[in-house]
Amino acid sequence: MEVDNQESLPEGSQLAAIDLGSNSFHLIIAKIEHGEMRPVEVLAEKVQLGAGLENGHLSEEAIERGLECLTRFAQLLDSVEPERIRVVGTNALRVAKNRSDFTKPAKRILGAKVDVIYGREEARLVYLGVAHSLADDAQSRLVIDIGGGSTELIIGERFEPQRLESLQMGCVSYGKACFPNGEISKGNYRNAYDRARLQAFHIRHGYNSGHWEECVGSSGTLQAIETLITQNGWGEGGINHKGLQKLEKKLLAFKTMEDITLDGLAAARRSVILPGVAITTALFDVLGIEHMRTSKGALREGVIYDLMGRLSHEDVRERTINALMQRYAVDTEMAEVVERRARTLFTATRMSWQLTTSDWELLHWAARSHEIGMAISHKHFNRHSAYLLRNADLPGFSQEEQEQLAVLALGQRGKLGDGLFTEIGESDQVRMKYLVCIMRLAACFKYVEKLAQLPDFSILASEHNLTLEFPKDWLQEHPLTAQELQGEQAVLEKLGVSLLYS
Numbered sequence: 001m002e003v004d005n006q007e008s009l010p011e012g013s014q015l016a017a018i019d020l021g022s023n024s025f026h027l028i029i030a031k032i033e034h035g036e037m038r039p040v041e042v043l044a045e046k047v048q049l050g051a052g053l054e055n056g057h058l059s060e061e062a063i064e065r066g067l068e069c070l071t072r073f074a075q076l077l078d079s080v081e082p083e084r085i086r087v088v089g090t091n092a093l094r095v096a097k098n099r100s101d102f103t104k105p106a107k108r109i110l111g112a113k114v115d116v117i118y119g120r121e122e123a124r125l126v127y128l129g130v131a132h133s134l135a136d137d138a139q140s141r142l143v144i145d146i147g148g149g150s151t152e153l154i155i156g157e158r159f160e161p162q163r164l165e166s167l168q169m170g171c172v173s174y175g176k177a178c179f180p181n182g183e184i185s186k187g188n189y190r191n192a193y194d195r196a197r198l199q200a201f202h203i204r205h206g207y208n209s210g211h212w213e214e215c216v217g218s219s220g221t222l223q224a225i226e227t228l229i230t231q232n233g234w235g236e237g238g239i240n241h242k243g244l245q246k247l248e249k250k251l252l253a254f255k256t257m258e259d260i261t262l263d264g265l266a267a268a269r270r271s272v273i274l275p276g277v278a279i280t281t282a283l284f285d286v287l288g289i290e291h292m293r294t295s296k297g298a299l300r301e302g303v304i305y306d307l308m309g310r311l312s313h314e315d316v317r318e319r320t321i322n323a324l325m326q327r328y329a330v331d332t333e334m335a336e337v338v339e340r341r342a343r344t345l346f347t348a349t350r351m352s353w354q355l356t357t358s359d360w361e362l363l364h365w366a367a368r369s370h371e372i373g374m375a376i377s378h379k380h381f382n383r384h385s386a387y388l389l390r391n392a393d394l395p396g397f398s399q400e401e402q403e404q405l406a407v408l409a410l411g412q413r414g415k416l417g418d419g420l421f422t423e424i425g426e427s428d429q430v431r432m433k434y435l436v437c438i439m440r441l442a443a444c445f446k447y448v449e450k451l452a453q454l455p456d457f458s459i460l461a462s463e464h465n466l467t468l469e470f471p472k473d474w475l476q477e478h479p480l481t482a483q484e485l486q487g488e489q490a491v492l493e494k495l496g497v498s499l500l501y502s
Contacts, residue, residue: 009311014040016077016085017303018070020106020114022050022092022148023172023272024220025066027073028300029080036132037304041076044220045069046268049102050092050149050172058096066102070109077110085112086307088299090122091149091170094399100425115398119166123152124395125302127161130218132305133297142212142287145219145298146279148172148272153203153283155212163206164393167199169279171221171272175257178278182257182271189252192275196282209288217294221276224269226294231264238293244281251277306396317396321365324392328375330368334446339367341442341454348459349466353434362401363435366408367442373409386410400425404432411436412443416494433495437466440491444484466492468501475501 012031019026026044030037047069052062077085087106093099093116103114117125126145134141137158145152149170155163175182178192217226217239229235229243232250251274254260260270283289309315325332342363346355373384390406397405403423411420416436421429445454455474460467468485475482485501492499 009308013311014080014084015304015307015311016080017300017307018073018085018087018110019298019300019303020049020066020087020089020093021047021299022090022150022170023048024148025049025069025073026298026300027076028304029076030304032308037301037308043073043076045072048148048172048271050170051176053092053096053149053173056095056097058092058098058102063102067105067109070106074109074111082111084307084311085110086303087112087114088122088125088303088398089114089116090147090299091119091168091173094118095149104425104427113400115400117398118393119150119152120164120393121395121397122150122299123154123164123166124161125306126152126218126299127154127156127164127302128159128305129297129299129302130216130295131156131159131297132301133295134216139213140211142207142215142289143295144215144217144222144283144292146171146217146221146276147219151199151279151283153207155207163211165203165207167203169196169199171276171279174275174279175271178275179257184252184254184256184259184274186252189248189274189278192278193282196279197286200283200286204286207287209290215289215292217280217292218298220269221272222280222292223294223296224265224273225276225280227264228262228273232262238291239280240291241284244277244284248277248281315396317361317365317394317401320395320397321368324369324372324388324394328372328388330371330374334371335368337446338370338442339364341445342367342438345438345441345459349434349438349461352461352463353431355431355434359431359435362404362408363438366405366412366435366439369405370409370412370439370443380414382410382413404428404435407432408435408439412439416491430496434497437492437495437497440488444488445481464496465498465500468499470501 009032011033014029014031016029023046024044025047028039029041030039047065049058049062049066052059087110099116107113127143130143140155140157143154147170149172151167151169153165154161174192174195179188222239225247226239228247229239230237234243234246251260257271260273265273306316325335346360346363349355369389370385371381372388373381376384386406386409389409390402394402407420407424421432424432455471458469489499
């Protein structure tokens with residue numbers, strides 16, 4: 001797991017991040033200079049993926065728009081190594097039941113998988129991007145990012161977020177729901193405002209002005225609002241109540257979104273500016289915001305900084321798993337035993353089973369957290385571990401990674417349910433079955449090592465076979481282990497692996 005910092009991320013390295021937002025897709029390619037990132041390519045396209053959501057499914061047209069955009073983005077990625085590209089999907093892909101119809105071809109186009117992230121993980125990355133764009137002072141700040149399908153709110157100091165929230169309101173989804181056919185009326189606007197106010201009302205106690213000293217806005221919508229307020233002389237920089245009221249009045253004078261013509265407003269933002277004003281005004285009113293300044297830092301910059309950490313052995317996922325182990329009072333000695341055995345099995349099988357460093361990282365985290373469910377109940381602890389890993393807020397992890405960790409936790413012992421791999425993509429199922437084999441054997445051997453040191457034994461792997469050879473007479477002297485291995489033969493056979501031992 002250890003990687004030398006200089007070798008992993010030398011000076012001049014190029015990294016790339018793509019933010020697949022509900023309104024726009026953003027690409028940034030950056031060069032690392034003196035520990036900071038310097039953008040060398042920045043590209044954004046309005047795709048409105050979220051506008052193509054109907055009954056929880058992305059339309060073919062929306063998918064096609066998105067893939068065409070990524071085809072153009074891909075032309076700029078030739079200079080970046082695949083492991084230094086990270087692609088994140090936000091609200092539209094979070095809620096889309098058919099997201100794999102988009103993410104599979106997207107992976108082929110970009111040469112990198114799409115990590116669909118939870119709302120609070122999106123909030124963490126937004127804060128990271130904003131914090132790096134601001135002065136490194138000690139005062140607390142509220143950061144708000146209004147996206148196409150969700151709005152993230154974060155309170156933090158310096159580079160550390162302290163509270164994270166993601167609300168189901170965005171300028172694309174509200175535009176679609178509250179302004180049918182793009183029609184503008186006071187009633188439609190009031191509907192959008194009231195919806196946003198209700199969403200904000202639920203978090204007012206933790207996010208009102210008594211908890212922070214300054215408010216910072218991130219996202220194209222808030223920057224567009226600031227530009228309009230400034231250019232029309234309704235404010236001298238940033239966003240304030242008076243400017244919002246003036247802008248609201250000006251926008252409500254138009255009959256449809258297509259009619260909107262204001263100096264400083266790009267045509268691509270006509271359909272989202274009024275819902276954005278409604279959401280912003282509601283947040284100002286409920287949280288007691290008097291003034292907001294905007295930042296160019298956003299999710300895509302946060303992804304770059306997070307990727308820098310991963311490649312320089314400062315992976316937030318490692319901190320997350322360690323915190324999880326502390327919270328649930330995990331037996332660290334036992335976790336280390338399972339991790340050591342998993343490492344031995346992984347090393348012996350990785351070539352034949354075509355496993356990668358990313359697979360080892362997943363096993364490493366699964367081994368360390370496999371017993372967290374013990375804090376709930378010893379009986380069926382693997383089920384409780386799986387539930388926690390699937391549903392807890394785990395900073396740094398994508399939805400897919402959490403699902404895979406849950407599968408490894410659930411599959412570590414007992415019978416394998418028919419639905420174990422239901423949520424795993426078809427292309428990943430063979431790989432995940434191999435990892436479950438490793439987890440099961442590593443967990444099996446941990447009970448031996450409670451009483452005696454496991455001897456050195458040989459491991460031979462082929463595509464569908466795994467052979468273990470122990471020292472002479474060792475299995476006869478350890479009948480419980482022999483019995484457990486016999487039981488594992490039938491289970492591993494279901495996973496496509498024949499287990500032989502002697």
